[in-house]
Amino acid sequence: xxxxxxxxxxxxxxxxxxxxxxxxxxxxxxxxxxxxxxxxxxxxxxxxxxxxxxxxxxxxxxxxxxxxxxxxxxxxxxxxxxxxxxxxxxxxxxxxxxxxxxxxxxxxxxxxxxxxxxxxxxxxxxxxxxxxxxxxxxxxxxxxxxxxxxxxxxxxxxxxxxxxxxxxxxxxxxxxxxxxxxxxxxxxxxxxxxxxxxxxxxxxxxxxxxxxxxxxxxxxxxxxxxxxxxxxxxxxxxxxxxxxxxxxxxxxxxxxxxxxxxxxxxxxxxxxxxxxxxxxxxxxxxxxxxxxxxxxxxxxxxxxxxxxxxxxxxxxxxxxxxxxxxxxxxxxxxxxxxxxxxxxxxxxxxxxxxxxxxxxxxxxxxxxxxxxxxxxxxxxxxxxxxxxxxxxxxxx
Numbered sequence: 001x002x003x004x005x006x007x008x009x010x011x012x013x014x015x016x017x018x019x020x021x022x023x024x025x026x027x028x029x030x031x032x033x034x035x036x037x038x039x040x041x042x043x044x045x046x047x048x049x050x051x052x053x054x055x056x057x058x059x060x061x062x063x064x065x066x067x068x069x070x071x072x073x074x075x076x077x078x079x080x081x082x083x084x085x086x087x088x089x090x091x092x093x094x095x096x097x098x099x100x101x102x103x104x105x106x107x108x109x110x111x112x113x114x115x116x117x118x119x120x121x122x123x124x125x126x127x128x129x130x131x132x133x134x135x136x137x138x139x140x141x142x143x144x145x146x147x148x149x150x151x152x153x154x155x156x157x158x159x160x161x162x163x164x165x166x167x168x169x170x171x172x173x174x175x176x177x178x179x180x181x182x183x184x185x186x187x188x189x190x191x192x193x194x195x196x197x198x199x200x201x202x203x204x205x206x207x208x209x210x211x212x213x214x215x216x217x218x219x220x221x222x223x224x225x226x227x228x229x230x231x232x233x234x235x236x237x238x239x240x241x242x243x244x245x246x247x248x249x250x251x252x253x254x255x256x257x258x259x260x261x262x263x264x265x266x267x268x269x270x271x272x273x274x275x276x277x278x279x280x281x282x283x284x285x286x287x288x289x290x291x292x293x294x295x296x297x298x299x300x301x302x303x304x305x306x307x308x309x310x311x312x313x314x315x316x317x318x319x320x321x322x323x324x325x326x327x328x329x330x331x332x333x334x335x336x337x338x339x340x341x342x343x344x345x346x347x348x349x350x351x352x353x354x355x356x357x358x359x360x361x362x363x364x365x366x367x368x369x370x371x372x373x374x375x376x377x378x379x380x381x382x383x384x385x386x387x388x389x390x391x392x393x394x395x396x
Contacts, residue, residue, distance in 0.1 A: 008025060008027070009027060010108060012024075014103055015044055015103055016103040022041075023040070028108075032049050032079050050079045051078075052076045052077070056089065063093055070090070072088075073089075074111075074115070075089055085110055086110075087109065137252065144216075145215065145219065147215055158208075165192045165193060168192055225249075237369075238276075240278050242314055243271055247265070250289065253286055256293045262309045263312070264311040265312050266312070268314050271316060272391060274391060277369070280368060281369070287360070289310065292383070293310065296310070309327070311325075316391075320390045323387040329383060331381055340375075372386070373387055
């Protein structure tokens with residue numbers, strides 16, 4: 001039995017009910033740099049194991065009180081001379097043949113590589129989203145900038161014409177002060193007034209100014225939305241106005257949906273602030289919005305002018321909030337419904353999707369926020385993705 005336990009490639013630590021270490025396998029010794037002789041027979045918390053002791057002790061207390069298997073994820077450890085890493089530990093209550101509690105078994109694995117891979121996949125998905133949105137945002141900004149530029153050019157020319165007319169009026173004014181004006185000056189004023197069409201300029205200049213101001217406001221709205229969408233990266237949850245976050249994401253993604261969908265929002269005005277990681281949640285909403293737009297784009301691929309509809313709604317449900325993103329697309333075929341949250345699964349053609357978006361969204365909502373990400377769908381009618389988030393902070 002000792003040889004079998006020693007051959008297990010996972011970290012294996014046994015403790016008795018007084019938290020003294022009774023078993024310490026070779027993988028544990030290699031991971032923590034502590035030999036079995038240094039720790040066996042000593043209390044767990046006194047062995048100097050280079051890990052997050054408080055997280056382990058909290059897990060042990062939970063295991064004793066609930067008498068069920070407990071998982072302690074993302075336990076930091078930093079053995080001497082090695083880089084800091086992360087462990088995944090499961091705690092299982094051990095019992096004797098007569099049913100008496102005799103100890104707790106800690107089974108662990110170094111998940112540093114897995115976390116790094118997950119982080120790299122998440123980063124790759126974000127870069128994919130940035131690439132997807134960059135051209136669209138450029139187009140959204142270019143349109144108002146173009147007519148702002150056209151209006152400013154018009155105002156420049158109008159100012160030059162009016163300046164010429166004002167110079168003639170200045171000459172006329174000076175002549176009136178010195179005596180009678182000459183016929184030539186009056187003729188120049190008449191000619192210039194007719195040439196520059198003063199009535200037209202008087203009517204159009206205020207319009208050009210108003211359009212320019214509207215264009216500036218449109219650009220400012222897009223920039224604000226981009227700033228709010230790309231919230232400074234943080235791993236800590238903060239209280240967020242979900243409605244505002246959704247509106248910003250809709251604005252940023254506008255070029256993805258405006259050609260294929262009418263956007264309808266039904267955001268509860270009394271929605272409370274929700275504890276979440278803003279940047280990660282914005283990414284989830286963006287992924288689902290883009291997927292909805294692509295689904296509608298596939299429907300409209302035959303050139304029909306009729307647009308579909310994307311409806312985004314929020315509401316409070318009990319001790320949590322619910323976000324619904326519904327589209328009137330073709331729905332999800334029954335054969336693939338159990339795969340859509342699988343990493344790298346995609347129905348899009350090569351080059352259009354990596355299959356990471358919904359998988360990462362599921363991880364963010366469920367594992368990082370303690371929420372739920374589900375969907376309702378009917379072929380030929382559409383799909384609704386449902387994000388449920390708790391209103392209370394949970395251990396992430």
